[in-house]
Each structure stands twice: as C-alpha cells, then as structure tokens.
Amino acid sequence: MTASSNTDFLLAIENLSVSFDGFKAVNDVTAYVDYNELRVVIGPNGAGKTTLLDLICGKTAASDGSIRFKNREITRLPEHRIVREGIGRKFQTPSIYENLSVYENLEVSYPAARGVFGALFFHVDETIDARIREIAESIFLGDCLDLEAGLLSHGQKQWLEIGMLLIQDPELLMLDEPVAGMSVKEREQTAELLKRICRDRAVIVIEHDMEFVERIANRVTVLHQGQVLAEGPMSEIKSNEKVIEVYLGH
Ligand code: ADP
Ligand code: MG
Numbered sequence: 677m678t679a680s681s682n683t684d685f686l687l688a689i690e691n692l693s694v695s696f697d698g699f700k701a702v703n704d705v706t707a708y709v710d711y712n713e714l715r716v717v718i719g720p721n722g723a724g725k726t727t728l729l730d731l732i733c734g735k736t737a738a739s740d741g742s743i744r745f746k747n748r749e750i751t752r753l754p755e756h757r758i759v760r761e762g763i764g765r766k767f768q769t770p771s772i773y774e775n776l777s778v779y780e781n782l783e784v785s786y787p788a789a790r791g792v793f794g795a796l797f798f799h800v801d802e803t804i805d806a807r808i809r810e811i812a813e814s815i816f817l818g819d820c821l822d823l824e825a826g827l828l829s830h831g832q833k834q835w836l837e838i839g840m841l842l843i844q845d846p847e848l849l850m851l852d853e854p855v856a857g858m859s860v861k862e863r864e865q866t867a868e869l870l871k872r873i874c875r876d877r878a879v880i881v882i883e884h885d886m887e888f889v890e891r892i893a894n895r896v897t898v899l900h901q902g903q904v905l906a907e908g909p910m911s912e913i914k915s916n917e918k919v920i921e922v923y924l925g926h
Pocket of ligand 2: 725726727
C-alpha cells in the first residue's frame with residue numbers, strides 16, 4: 677500500500693478492513709474526522725459500527741488499511757498506547773465502580789502520576805479536586821459526589837462513565853450508543869453535554885435514535901455491511917435513497 681500524505685484531520689482512516697474467518701466486518705472503510713467535530717455513525721445492526729470503534733481503539737487488530745491520529749500511525753499500537761495518544765472509548769454497558777462514590781470513580785480515573793505527585797505537592801491535590809468537581813458539574817452529577825455509583829440511574833451511570841473519560845482529557849472521545857435506555861430528559865441533557873464536549877475535542881458517537889442524531893451531528897457516516905454507504909450532514913443523509921432503503925425506511 678502506498679504511504680498517504682499528511683492530512684489536516686484529527687483522525688484519518690484509510691482503506692480499513694478486518695476479517696473474522698473470512699467475513700469482512702469492516703470492508704475498505706475510508707473516513708476523516710476533523711478537530712472539534714461531532715461525527716455520528718449510523719447503520720443497521722451488524723453493519724460494523726462497533727467493530728470500527730474496536731479497530732480505532734486497538735481492541736481489534738486491522739487486517740488491512742491504516743488509522744492515523746494527528747498524522748501518527750496508530751494502526752498497530754496496543755490499546756493502552758492508543759489511550760495515551762489521546763483516544764478515549766466508552767463501551768455500550770457502563771463500566772463504573774458500583775461501590776465507590778461518584779467522586780471516587782472520577783478520582784481513580786485521573787491519569788497517571790497522581791500517586792507520586794499527589795503525595796509530594798499539595799496543590800496538585802487541589803487541582804485534582806477542582807477538576808473532579810468541574811467534571812461532575814458538567815455531567816450533571818455535581819450534587820451526587822458522595823453518592824455510591826451503584827445507586828445512580830442508568831442514565832447517570834452513562835454520564836459518570838463519560839466523566840471518567842473526560843477527566844483523562846482525550847482529544848478524541850468515542851461513545852457506543854450512549855443514550856440507549858435513557859429517558860427523554862436524559863437524552864436532551866446528553867445532547868447538550870456532547871455539544872459542549874466537542875468544543876475542545878472531537879467525538880464519534882454510534883447512535884440509533886435519529887432525533888438525537890439530528891440534534892447533535894455535524895456529519896453522519898452510514899455503514900452498511902462493513903462499508904461506507906453514505907456520508908454527509910444529516911439533512912442530506914435523511915433524503916439519501918440508498919440510506920432510506922437499507923436503514924431509515926425500517
Ligand atoms: P454493529 O455494531 O454495527 O451492530 P458489529 O460491529 O458489532 O456491528 O458487528 C459487525 C459484524 O461483525 C457482525 O456480523 C458481527 O457478528 C461480526 N463480528 C464482530 N466482532 C466479531 C468477532 N470478534 N468475531 C467474529 N465476528 C465478529
Ligand atoms: Mg454495535
């Protein structure tokens with residue numbers, strides 16, 4: 677494969693494929709994500725959406741193609757290195773520490789060196805404390821800091837997990853169906869949260885709720901059978917015949 681030239685994109689995915697026993701779950705996908713963009717990925721079940729995120733975060737190894745993040749090749753990096761490069765990933769089911777408080781969940785998610793420097797410099801502790809409170813406020817949990825996380829509603833748990841990623845200050849945040857199971861009110865708040873988040877980072881969201889997609893997306897990528905069926909602003913995607921046929925019409 678020829679080496680690609682540098683791009684101005686935050687994330688450049690080119691000719692990306694992965695096969696599972698000969699079945700191409702992601703098949704020759706090319707997509708570019710801008711800085712501060714909120715990209716939504718839609719498509720029928722089994723289209724390869726989750727697998728695409730698995731490839732970007734290094735959970736699954738690509739069979740072919742390349743993924744570059746800020747012009748750095750990350751395709752073959754192990755998962756923990758990709759996190760360090762600045763990519764955070766939220767899975768479908770929230771993975772929080774149910775028996776720790778909201779505050780403690782955020783605290784343990786604060787990036788490395790906390791133990792060492794926290795013990796040496798008191799002001800670092802203050803900085804961390806301020807950061808935890810600021811994040812908690814932004815995820816609508818400012819009044820629940822001492823509450824055991826297991827007692828939160830399903831939607832609040834989703835927010836907490838987003839907060840646990842935000843505290844690591846990723847430049848790209850990826851969320852797999854974040855509003856599934858949320859109430860109407862919680863969906864509205866999540867839309868507001870995601871718009872705020874992408875003021876200083878990019879976000880990729882997989883979502884099925886079209887009303888929600890319309891509210892948040894800059895651009896939408898439609899996957900179908902592992903391939904990009906269409907890409908563009910929601911206004912165009914909505915009236916795309918191919919998209920209506922395989923997905924929106926159902
Ligand atoms: P989506 O998230 O769009 O619903 P997925 O990315 O989860 O779709 O799955 C795409 C296809 O790849 C599905 O047919 C799924 O069964 C298959 N697949 C995903 N992961 C694996 C795996 N680790 N091994 C075998 N097949 C897989
Ligand atoms: Mg999925």
